[in-house]
Amino acid sequence: MKKNLLEATNWLSSVIGTNNFNLEPLREEASNRKYFRIKTNEQSFVLVDNSEDKEQAANFLYSSKLLINSNVNVPETFAFSEDLRFMLLQDLGDISLDTKTSLDEKEILTKALEQLSLLYFCDQDILKSCTEESLLTQTQAFIEFCIEQECKEDQIQDLEVLRKDLVLELLGQQFIPVHNDFERRNLMLLDDELFVIDFQDLNVGPIGIDLASLLFEHSFDYPENLINDVLSRHLSNSGLQIEVDEIMQHIMVALTHRSMRIVGTFNQYFKEGKLLSRQQDLPKFLSRIMMGLNYLKKPQMKIIEKIL
Secondary structure, eight states, X not given: OHHHHHHHHHHHHHHHSOSOXXXXXXXXXXXXXXXXXXXXXXXXXXXXXXXXXXXXXXXHHXXXXXXXXXXXXXXXXXXXXXXXXXXXXXXXXSOBTTSOOSSOHHHHHHHHHHHHHHHTTSOGGGSOXXXXXHHHHHTHHHHHHHHHTTOOHHHHHHHHHHHHHHHXXXXXXXXXXXXXXXXXXXXXXXXXXXXXXXXXXXXXXXXXXXXXHHHTOTTOOOOHHHHHHHHHHHHHHHTOOOOHHHHHHHHHHHHHHHHHHHHHHHXXXXXXXXXXXXXXXXHHHHHHHHHHHHHHTOTTHHHHHHHO
C-alpha cells in the first residue's frame, strides 16, 4: 500500500507541479479502481488508480470523448499516466444523487433523463455491442448464487431457462448507446448541473437497460404516476418511436436481468471479502428480480421468493 501511495504521489507531483497536497480516499466502489481527492492550496482534483484494470481506463478515456461530443456532462480529464495507471479528473464534489440533495424526485429523474437522451446520440458505429454470449455470461454467477442457496436441481434448470429467455427478449429490443449502470450513485450534482460518472462500460445495448437502472433502482421507489410522466416525456423528447406500455415491458426484462447480474457479482465479491458494506443491498436486488418477474408473469418468481 505504501509503495502504491508513493507511486501515486510521485506522479501527482510531476503533473500538478507541487508536493504540497493532501490525499483523501473516497468511497469504495464495485470495481478494482481506487479513488482519492487531491487538495492543494488552490485546487481540488480526483485521482483514479487503475492499477488492476488498465483496460477499463482506456475505455473510460475513449468513452469520455464520445460523451463530450454528444454534450453529455462528464468530468474533465486533466491528465493521465503513459501506462494509464493514474488519471487526474475534475472534482465534482460530494453530492451524488443517491444521497440527500436539494432536488425533488421529479427534478432528479428529469435531469437524469435529459443526460440519457444526449447519451443516445453517441457515435454508436465505433462502440462495441452486446451479444447473446455477453448477456448470458453476465448472469452465470447468479446461478452459482442460487446453488449456494440450496435451490433444487429442477429449480436451477428453470432458472437456466429464464436466463436464456431474458437474453432473447433483450436481443429483441432496440439497440442504442447505453451507460450500463445509469443509477443515482453514478450521477453527481455540481452547481445545479448533473454530471455522469463511471461510464467506462459505455456500449451499444438494449434500450431498457439504463431506464431500468434509473427508474427502478434498488434503493428508490417512485410513484407509478411519476414514472409514467417522466418516461412519456423522455420518449417524446428523445424522438423514440415506442409506446409507454412497450418500453415498460423492455424495462422489466432489463431490470430482471440486471438485478440477477448484480446479485451474482456481489455474491462473488462478498466471498472474496470485498464490498462487505454492500451486503445489505442483496435483498433489495432480489426484490427487484421479484418485481420484474411478477410484471412479466414468469413462474420462476416462486423460486426467488423462497430465497428471499
